[in-house]
Amino acid sequence: MFKKPACPVIAIEEHYWDPELSKHFVGPEAARGSETDERLYDLGSLRLREMDEAGIDVQVLSHGAPSTQKLPVEIAAELTRSVNDRLAGICAANPARFAAFAALPTADPAAAADELERTVRTYGFKGAMVHGMANGEFLDLKKYWPIYERAEKLDVPIYFHPSLPNPTVTEIYYQDYAKDFPLVVRPAWGYTVETATQAIRLVLSGVFEKYPKLKIILGHFGETLPFLVWRIDASLKRPGQKPLSFRDIFCNNFYVTTSGFFSNPALLCCVMEMGVDHILFAVDWPFVMNPPAIEWMRSVPLSDEDKAKILSGNAKRLLRM
Ligand code: ZN
Numbered sequence: 001m002f003k004k005p006a007c008p009v010i011a012i013e014e015h016y017w018d019p020e021l022s023k024h025f026v027g028p029e030a031a032r033g034s035e036t037d038e039r040l041y042d043l044g045s046l047r048l049r050e051m052d053e054a055g056i057d058v059q060v061l062s063h064g065a066p067s068t069q070k071l072p073v074e075i076a077a078e079l080t081r082s083v084n085d086r087l088a089g090i091c092a093a094n095p096a097r098f099a100a101f102a103a104l105p106t107a108d109p110a111a112a113a114d115e116l117e118r119t120v121r122t123y124g125f126k127g128a129m130v131h132g133m134a135n136g137e138f139l140d141l142k143k144y145w146p147i148y149e150r151a152e153k154l155d156v157p158i159y160f161h162p163s164l165p166n167p168t169v170t171e172i173y174y175q176d177y178a179k180d181f182p183l184v185v186r187p188a189w190g191y192t193v194e195t196a197t198q199a200i201r202l203v204l205s206g207v208f209e210k211y212p213k214l215k216i217i218l219g220h221f222g223e224t225l226p227f228l229v230w231r232i233d234a235s236l237k238r239p240g241q242k243p244l245s246f247r248d249i250f251c252n253n254f255y256v257t258t259s260g261f262f263s264n265p266a267l268l269c270c271v272m273e274m275g276v277d278h279i280l281f282a283v284d285w286p287f288v289m290n291p292p293a294i295e296w297m298r299s300v301p302l303s304d305e306d307k308a309k310i311l312s313g314n315a316k317r318l319l320r321m
Pocket of ligand 1: 161219259
């Protein structure tokens with residue numbers, strides 16, 4: 001018989017697809033298995049049953065990749081508003097079980113900042129999630145800083161989620177093996193490189209000097225960065241470079257989640273570098289199923305108090321739930 005954890009469980013990287021937005025996905029972005037599709041579009045009985053079976057109390061919902069990051073500027077702001085309005089309706093119908101991260105129309109950075117504020121103030125959204133490059137650009141470029149200014153002002157985090165690598169990167173780095181191992185482009189490695197690069201660029205950009213209270217969430221235990229923080233920090237402190245403490249910024253301004261990565265060695269590395277207060281529970285449903293995540297959390301070699309922080313205490317604090 002499955003035993004629910006004693007504390008509340010909040011999972012914060014749990015995806016769905018909006019029927020209108022997903023019509024804009026093309027090529028490999030649109031291709032999913034039928035079972036995954038069924039779950040992505042389900043915001044009722046199937047989703048809730050699988051949450052109940054695993055003992056997950058709340059899902060913080062976010063759109064799946066690439067979400068609104070590849071929309072053309074002419075339609076981005078208006079379409080994103082309707083996507084978020086529908087998501088707010090889903091949360092309002094079941095506020096005990098669902099909360100949300102907004103989608104942002106990054107093609108229009110000023111509109112994206114306004115949409116963040118609108119969804120946080122009007123609907124109580126917990127922040128926003130962005131997915132990979134925005135129409136081929138990394139999101140640390142200065143033109144996107146209005147989003148971070150607003151996030152800091154509202155005191156909500158921005159979640160940087162992977163998306164498919166840039167097609168040129170895929171061609172040069174992965175094409176030789178993509179036929180036999182299609183997931184090497186995705187969670188096996190491509191997503192990780194893409195998202196870790198985005199996070200490092202964000203630190204190098206100076207945005208945290210301008211907005212020192214900006215909070216960033218990375219999934220998948222920080223996309224390898226907690227393991228690498230010592231080496232990145234030490235290398236960037238060698239002579240000939242601008243003064244910067246990568247470690248201070250990464251360990252203070254970033255939070256990581258357990259999404260799709262149920263490993264004790266990886267967890268302990270994050271605890272040692274970042275502290276348990278910066279680690280939040282997530283599954284990455286429906287790309288990963290709920291029960292293995294909960295079963296793994298029961299086995300992690302931490303105190304019950306620390307497990308409770310990861311399972312929901314940290315989310316309550318960071319997302320004010
Ligand atoms: Zn995900």
